[in-house]
Amino acid sequence: MQKVKNAKESSDTMVEQMFKTGAHYGYSKTRRHPSVSSYIYTTKNRVDIIDLEKTSSMLDVASTFVKNLGAQNKTILFVGTKPEAKVTTEDGANSINMPYVTERWIGGTLSNFTEIKKRIIELENYQKDLASNNLDKYTKKERVVMAKKMEKLARYYTGLLGLKKAPDALFVVDAKSEHIAATEARKSGIPVIALVNSDSNIKGLDYPVVANDAGIPSIKFFVEAITKAYKEGQMSVPEKK
Numbered sequence: 457m458q459k460v461k462n463a464k465e466s467s468d469t470m471v472e473q474m475f476k477t478g479a480h481y482g483y484s485k486t487r488r489h490p491s492v493s494s495y496i497y498t499t500k501n502r503v504d505i506i507d508l509e510k511t512s513s514m515l516d517v518a519s520t521f522v523k524n525l526g527a528q529n530k531t532i533l534f535v536g537t538k539p540e541a542k543v544t545t546e547d548g549a550n551s552i553n554m555p556y557v558t559e560r561w562i563g564g565t566l567s568n569f570t571e572i573k574k575r576i577i578e579l580e581n582y583q584k585d586l587a588s589n590n591l592d593k594y595t596k597k598e599r600v601v602m603a604k605k606m607e608k609l610a611r612y613y614t615g616l617l618g619l620k621k622a623p624d625a626l627f628v629v630d631a632k633s634e635h636i637a638a639t640e641a642r643k644s645g646i647p648v649i650a651l652v653n654s655d656s657n658i659k660g661l662d663y664p665v666v667a668n669d670a671g672i673p674s675i676k677f678f679v680e681a682i683t684k685a686y687k688e689g690q691m692s693v694p695e696k697k
Contacts, residue, residue, distance in 0.1 A: 470515070471508045477673040480506045482654030491658045495666040504654045511667045515678070518649050518663040519685035525625055526552075526689020532649075533619075534679075535637050536629035537561060540672050545629055546615065548679035552686050555623065556615035557637070566640040569622045576616050579609045583617075625649060627682055630669040632656045651678045 474480070482488070482496065482504030495514075497507035525532060534556040536545030542558040549556035557565070565572050582602065585591050591599055626641040628634040631650040641648045642660055649663040650656075658664040668674035 470512045474508050474511060474667065474674075474677060477668075477677045478671045479511065479667040479674040479677060480508050481668045481671065481674075482506050487655040489655055489657050492652070492654050492656065492666050496654065506654065506666055506668070508667075511665060514663075514665045515681060518665055519681060521625075521647070521663055522627075522649065522682055522685040523689035523692070526686035527692050529690070530624035531555065531619070531621075532625045532627050532682075532686065533557065533623035534627050535561065535634050536675070536679075538630060538633050540670060541629040541675050544672065544676045544679050548683045549615065552683050554686075555617075555619045557612075558615060559612050561634065561637045562612055563636060564640075565616075565637070566622055566626075566644045566646060572613075572616070573620070575609055576613055576619060579606060579613050580617055582606045582609075622646065627679075629675055629679070630656070631658075631661055631664070649682065651675065 480497070482492075484502050485499045485504055486502075488496065488504055495507055495510050496504045498505050522532070532549075532552075532554050534545050534549035534554055536542060536556075537558055537560060546556050546558050562572065583606075591602075594602065622644060623646060625647045626637060627649045628638055629651050631638050631648070631652045632655060634650075638648050638650065638661065647662040648660075650658075650661045650665065651669045652658055652661070652664050652666055653669040654666070656664075656666075656669075658666065665678060667678060
């Protein structure tokens, strides 16, 4: 009985925290996707209000999955390319040493990772040469050309440095905006965890969490919830003696 009470109190606290970040704000009713209808609490002034009790349950399911990933030291690729999500996505990924994409999603990042990996390695090698002053073997003109090429590669691939194989899961902020990434993941058999608003189709997403995916405080709350779950998973692994 006490466990049930504690679970309810924990859920209530979670709902309160989400409410404070504005996680309950959906889009206008006219933009609502049918797949999220059961997650809408009410409509006020033509704006959908998301049922945070259900959001809390969805987050619990996603967090349990992420904890298991953390316990196994699996790799999650964080994706958030819209302006409101860029900084939070990068910070969240860096907090658990995970790869991220905050610029434009490069088609083939998952479906053709072999080619993407070549560019990652190319950037890594250039940065190593730069750090060890090994670029003297090139002419001045060659160095200028390389620098321009690497500047472009760095913009899109810096967050992927160190990624040696396709990730074990994808976490996206706004699955509608990141539909290409989500589609590639599904076709590649990679589970998708997604923060999605009322305008998104959640069918086909493995772990959708319906909430405000446009407000920075709300995005930050859910990104931190995912990274916290991963850390808890890591901590659950007994240290080898």
